[in-house]
Amino acid sequence: MLLTSLLRILLTRSFRPFTFKGQYSNQLDFAGMDNLGLYVHIPFCKSICSFCPYCKELFDEELALKYKDALLKEIDLVCKETREKKAVTSLYFGGGTPTLLIDHLSDIIQKLKEYFIINDGIGVEIHPDELTDEILGKLQNADVSMVSIGVQSFDEGCLQKIGRRNIKIKEKLSLLNKYSFSVIDMDLIFGIPGQDKQILKNDIETAFSYGATQISTYPFIDFTFANNEYKPLPHKEKRIMLEYLNELCSQPGINRTSVWTFAKSDTKKYSSVTRDTFLGFGVSATTLLQDIFKINTFSIPEYINRIDSNNLPTALTLNFSKRQRAVYYLFWSAYSLHINEDSFAGLIGKPLTQMYKFELFIAKKLGLLTKKDNMYCLTSKASYIYHYLEQKYTTAYIDKMWNISRKIAFPRKIELK
Numbered sequence: 001m002l003l004t005s006l007l008r009i010l011l012t013r014s015f016r017p018f019t020f021k022g023q024y025s026n027q028l029d030f031a032g033m034d035n036l037g038l039y040v041h042i043p044f045c046k047s048i049c050s051f052c053p054y055c056k057e058l059f060d061e062e063l064a065l066k067y068k069d070a071l072l073k074e075i076d077l078v079c080k081e082t083r084e085k086k087a088v089t090s091l092y093f094g095g096g097t098p099t100l101l102i103d104h105l106s107d108i109i110q111k112l113k114e115y116f117i118i119n120d121g122i123g124v125e126i127h128p129d130e131l132t133d134e135i136l137g138k139l140q141n142a143d144v145s146m147v148s149i150g151v152q153s154f155d156e157g158c159l160q161k162i163g164r165r166n167i168k169i170k171e172k173l174s175l176l177n178k179y180s181f182s183v184i185d186m187d188l189i190f191g192i193p194g195q196d197k198q199i200l201k202n203d204i205e206t207a208f209s210y211g212a213t214q215i216s217t218y219p220f221i222d223f224t225f226a227n228n229e230y231k232p233l234p235h236k237e238k239r240i241m242l243e244y245l246n247e248l249c250s251q252p253g254i255n256r257t258s259v260w261t262f263a264k265s266d267t268k269k270y271s272s273v274t275r276d277t278f279l280g281f282g283v284s285a286t287t288l289l290q291d292i293f294k295i296n297t298f299s300i301p302e303y304i305n306r307i308d309s310n311n312l313p314t315a316l317t318l319n320f321s322k323r324q325r326a327v328y329y330l331f332w333s334a335y336s337l338h339i340n341e342d343s344f345a346g347l348i349g350k351p352l353t354q355m356y357k358f359e360l361f362i363a364k365k366l367g368l369l370t371k372k373d374n375m376y377c378l379t380s381k382a383s384y385i386y387h388y389l390e391q392k393y394t395t396a397y398i399d400k401m402w403n404i405s406r407k408i409a410f411p412r413k414i415e416l417k
């Protein structure tokens, strides 16, 4: 907690915390945003995994259909002032298990296409249970070009420790060969008790051999509100595992594309978080614009009620100071291991070297950053520090925010210090 607070104070040059207030506006100013992305949250699952922190509940068809109608209406409410179609980068569906609404995803995509031109593809998260010819065929027909499969591990013992079953996953992954998705991401978790280097090696090799173009490896984090029977391995062991993952993936044809992702060369990235600005639709979805960050309510009934009254379902809004916005930008740029000076200046309105001259100097001296053209690149030493900090911020910020939001549909205020 002390570390996260100190860094925040240092980088924002202020004691002011990130303060989210229970206020909302029905106008979102996204028309002038470059590199805007879209995200849609589908919060239903067939069963609940003990480790999972995301906003979801057990699938109920009647509720899911009402939710879909509310989603379509939310899109209309957000975009009603749009004069002409706006170009966006990509559209990602996450959850939950988006494919539980497989017969309705194309309606949602079509609704978004009334307002947006999607240039870099449509991505959908898939639970391994849902890998069937019927679902994959329907995704392809709906113009989905990127899939992300929540494998987590191929090891039976590891799966059992995080509350998952093995469901003949290799057989199911083989089906992907028949389709032409340009990006196949597979999520894997490291730091599960009992997991060792051999298991990790097998997980990585199996994922690539079954067609993964990208592997997203996440450290096992024990959220306070998750239901984990087994606790993650200690930090030191997780760091050794990440070093080993990096070593395993340091081979020709594979690039490290972020602190926790590795992708085949010449393939596009599956990345729903590292975008400069984005609009989020559905419960718990976040929207990041020039100077605001907003979060929708986590309650499905309250989400539907708000939409029914023709109001946006925003629960909390953070109005960024310039330095807070800069820090947010830097945090997610650093995750992708590069900080582009021009993009920073374009979004924040001031040169990076002017705002963070001292920090850049120190980081270069400590061997954390190198500079190439207009790009600052994180060294591998910096990537391990980032890995450590990201887990600290997850506990200090995301855990707190999600824990409150799960209990209170419209919190009055949340301060992240």
Ligand code: SF4
Binding pocket: 044, 045, 047, 048, 049, 052, 053, 054, 056, 095, 096, 097, 127, 150
């Ligand atoms: S991990 Fe995926 S399937 Fe499991 S509860 Fe979370 S969202 Fe649902």
